[in-house]
Amino acid sequence: MNHDTPDHTPNTGDAVRRIRYRRKLTQEELAERAGLSEATVKSIETGKRQGRMPTLAKLARALGVSTTDLLIPAAGAPVVPEADPDGLLAVRRALTPPLGIDLTGDLEPEQPGPWVETLAYAERLYMDDRYDAVLQAVPVLIEEASILHRANPAEPRPLAQAYLYAANALTQLRQLDLANHALDKAMRVAYDTGDELLAAWAVGIQCWTLLLQRxxxxxxxxxxxxxxxxxxxxxxxxxxxxxxxxxxxxxxxxxxxxxxxxxxxxxxxxxxxxxxxxxxxxxxxxxxxxxxxxxxPVRRFCETTVGFKSVENAILIGEHGKGLELAARVVPSRIPTVNNRNRHKLDLAAAHVASGNQADAIESLMDLRDAAPKWLSHQGYAREMIRELVEHRRRAYADQLGELADHVGLPV
CATH class of the missing domain: 1.20.58 (Methane Monooxygenase Hydroxylase; Chain G, domain 1)
Incomplete structure (x- = not known):
């Protein structure tokens, strides 16, 4: 059967099947090499399942290729949010104003003190997962920073900071097109002033948007x-x-x-x-x-953050036992960002799921739901994990899984 037709867009399943044929492997043999079930390989090849990143990484290693080879042409596909959150229109207007119209010309410049306070308050909103308030803060930041830049063109940092804040928040909300608008503006400020560090900060956030696009x-x-x-x-x-x-x-x-x-x-x-x-x-x-x-992410970079990411790497490639061992050796610290901590907890939940420890996985997810409900609801990683738990649920955990599924918008 020819899958590469005008009515069929080649996908990851097609790539897995094509490379498996070249390697002269059956689905059963590939599943054994990858440490997966034959049903999982079959469902990915037929397109019934997209496959989570750890699963695709296992298949890539078993086939002797990179994960990117399995994702092409899916790599670079846009990440589309389910719906525009409230407040996004004002952010669009701030980032993409009508050409030739100056929306800040009649406003008085602020003093540096209020700007610093405004930025610090906006960052607290982000750390507290108050995303509706974050979206309200973005146009205010951009407006105030634009006024400051007009008053003192030699000091571009407030404007770059406003755009970087916007890009980070929009990436968290998976509004990647708008995030890239903000990054482009931050980059322009950095390049115009020859500030390599500002440019590097923009690159760090851009790497996140590109990771989400695989x-x-x-x-x-x-x-x-x-x-x-x-x-x-x-x-x-x-x-x-x-x-x-x-x-x-x-x-x-x-x-x-x-x-x-x-x-x-x-x-x-x-x-x-x-x-x-x-x-x-x-x-x-x-x-x-x-x-x-x-x-x-820069000023809270430390050995604990690196420890969290080392755990994440181990779990992504299916080394769940190693991930849990590394987690036990992470140096405690309050320095890492809240989102890094939350992601770490989510990784540990994934390790418990893979180890068949539903009780600890559900406990971790319930703790995250209580501590960071808004953050958790935006995590596709959590949604897939909960879906897997629901599919293999035990009666004793039915109520908790029902609550988790409702929280991330999954039908039970």
Whole structure:
């Protein structure tokens, strides 16, 4: 049967089947090599299931290819949110105003103090998962930063900070087209002023948007090339350059591990760990309080953050036991961002699911629902995990799984 016809767009299942044929493997043989069930391989090849990233990474390694080879042409497909959240129209207007119309010309410039306070308040909203309020904050930030920039063109950072905040929030809400608008504007400010660090921060967020689109090779190349341009001195324990370099190495590792290239991923993660070991995380996090602003992922970069991401990598490639062992050795710290902590808890829940430990998995997910309900509802990773638990649910957990399914919008 020819699947490559005008009525059929080639997908991941077609790629798995085509490469399996070339390797002269049956579905049963591929399933055995990959450590999966034959039913899983069959459902992916027929398109009944898309396959979560850990599953696709296992298939890629069993077939001797990269994960990207299985995702083409799916790689780069847009990530479409289910619906536009309230407040998005005002954000669109702020990021894409009508050409030739100046919406801030008659407004008075603010003093630096109120701007810093406004940005700090907006960041607290984001950390508290108050996404409706975050969307209301974005146009205010952009307007105030634009006024400041008009009053002092030599100081571009407030404007870049506003765009970076917008890009980060919009990526979290999976509004990637608008996030890229914000990133483009931040990049323009950085390039116009020759600020490599501002540009690197924009790249770090862009890597996240590309990871969500499964454009792994581009992420790796972009992160590594940008890190090379920074060339930080490792002697400063509160250096945002060192933290940014380490952050980019983690992005490169995230791309490589999802592309079924474990050795490269481990190399990048060692580099990130080395950068984190040179930093005083408390001092770096506190530096924002004396006017040295940097994005939260940078100023909260530390050995604990690298530990969380090492756990994530192990679980992504199906090494759930190793992931749980690494988690037990992560150095406790309050420095990492709340979202990094939440993602770490979600990874541990995934490890429990894979280990057949439904009780601990459900307990972890219920804790996340109570602690970060808005954040959890935006996680496709959590939705797929809950779907799997529902499909194999035990009677004792039916009520809790029903609550979790309702929370992420899954039919039971």
């Amino acid at each position: 454009r792994f090779r581009e992420v790796e190349q972009l992160a590594v090339q940008t890190a090379e341009r920074i060339e930080p001195k490792m002697s400063d324990p509160a250096s945002p350059q060192v933290a940014t370099w380490g952050w980019l190495m983690m992005r490169a590792s995230a791309a490589a591990i999802r592309d079924a290239r474990t050795d490269d991923a481990e190399t990048y993660m060692r580099q990130a760990k080395m950068a984190a070991s040179r930093l005083d995380g408390e001092q770096l996090a506190a530096s924002a309080g004396v006017g040295v602003w940097s994005p939260p």
